[in-house]
Amino acid sequence: MTDSDPLYCPLCGRPNRCGQADPASRDQPCWCFSAEIAAEALQRIPEAARGRSCLCADCARGATPATTDQNG
Numbered sequence: 001m002t003d004s005d006p007l008y009c010p011l012c013g014r015p016n017r018c019g020q021a022d023p024a025s026r027d028q029p030c031w032c033f034s035a036e037i038a039a040e041a042l043q044r045i046p047e048a049a050r051g052r053s054c055l056c057a058d059c060a061r062g063a064t065p066a067t068t069d070q071n072g
């Protein structure tokens with residue numbers, strides 16, 4: 001386990017698809033620039049990951065991370 005990897009969501013551990021974390025797309029605005037981030041989700045980010053790791057789109061919306069792997 002790596003802690004606060006900027007490529008992964010600190011809440012659910014899935015790739016956050018943040019444009020800023022990927023050198024290839026760093027020049028382009030990330031989806032999170034225009035997304036509404038739930039205040040509740042921000043508060044759940046571990047201290048160590050704050051300012052380093054982006055949330056994934058689901059967690060940013062305030063969705064509860066799934067505990068099981070479901071493709072659907």
Ligand SMILES: [Zn+2]
Binds near residue numbers: 012013014055056065
């Ligand atoms: Zn997430």
